[in-house]
Amino acid sequence: xxxxxxxxxxxxxxxxxxxxxxxxxxxxxxxxxxxxxxxxxxxxxxxxxxxxxxxxxxxxxxxxxxxxxxxxxxxxxxxxxxxxxxxxxxxxxxxxxxxxxxxxxxxxxxxxxxxxxxxxxxxxxxxxxxxxxxxxxxxxxxxxxxxxxxxxxxxxxxxxxxxxxxxxxxxxxxxxxxxxxxxxxxxxxxxxxxxxxxxxxxxxxxxxxx
Numbered sequence: 462x463x464x465x466x467x468x469x470x471x472x473x474x475x476x477x478x479x480x481x482x483x484x485x486x487x488x489x490x491x492x493x494x495x496x497x498x499x500x501x502x503x504x505x506x507x508x509x510x511x512x513x514x515x516x517x518x519x520x521x522x523x524x525x526x527x528x529x530x531x532x533x534x535x536x537x538x539x540x541x542x543x544x545x546x547x548x549x550x551x552x553x554x555x556x557x558x559x560x561x562x563x564x565x566x567x568x569x570x571x572x573x574x575x576x577x578x579x580x581x582x583x584x585x586x587x588x589x590x591x592x593x594x595x596x597x598x599x600x601x602x603x604x605x606x607x608x609x610x611x612x613x614x615x616x617x618x619x620x621x622x623x624x625x626x627x628x629x630x631x632x633x634x635x636x637x638x639x640x641x642x643x644x645x646x647x648x649x650x651x652x653x654x655x656x657x658x659x660x661x662x663x664x665x666x667x668x669x670x671x
Contacts, residue, residue, distance in 0.1 A: 471491060471492055472489055472492070472504060472506075473492035476504045478503055481504055483502075483548065483549075483553045496542060496557065498556055499554055499555040500599065501553055501554055502554075511589070513617070516661040516664060517615060517662060517665075519661070520658060520660075521559070521560055521587070521615065521658075524653050525539045528648060528651045531650075532649075535648060535649075537563045537565060538562075539561070540560070540581075541561075542558065542559060545561050547561070547580070547581075547603075547607060549606060551606050552599075552602075552603050554599075554603055558585060559615075561583070561584055561585075562582060562583035563579070563581045563582065564581075564582045564647060567579035580607065580609065582611065582647055583609070583612075583645070583647055584600075584612050586613070586615065587617075588615065588619075596614050610627050610647060611627065611647060612625040612632070615658055620639050621637060621655070623635075624637060624645075626645075639656060639659055641654075642654045642655065
């Protein structure tokens with residue numbers, strides 16, 4: 462297996478599965494039209510999310526946006542995969558979560574090294590068929606090591622939202638099924654009904670059948 466040379470200025474789909482260090486990857490240029498992550502020292506290239514994934518991600522965005530309007534001082538920023546990155550040096554990973562919720566302002570200079578020290582309190586991933594292991598296994602460990610306070614895994618196929626909250630030595634886990642609601646101390650008064658996720662998935666399925 463070849464490694465991507467540092468002198469290569471741009472990576473693309475052909476580099477999927479190739480080795481690269483986080484140090485080299487952090488500022489690498491990428492071909493447009495794809496999603497990129499560094500997964501434990503290997504480049505992961507994915508197509509832009511499908512319609513189902515997009516509708517569910519949009520539903521999450523809408524609930525967070527409504528909450529921010531009503532609580533303008535609670536959330537500093539809600540950023541998507543193209544707007545932020547999480548650098549997990551212990552695992553040689555660079556992650557781009559579906560939603561990262563920042564409750565505190567960044568300290569220091571707002572330069573290209575901002576992402577080395579500005580972390581979200583809440584990270585949300587929407588599970589797709591190809592991301593199951595990454596979302597449930599790899600990122601679960603990486604976000605813990607990074608110091609994330611809460612990690613939500615939104616899985617429409619299993620009709621559940623897995624809510625992981627930081628405990629003393631490991632995540633505490635709660636699975637919210639259909640009919641349940643996600644609440645969090647990080648966002649007092651916020652409620653995310655799992656039914657809203659199910660409705661978004663059903664809407665996407667109706668389009669597929671037409």
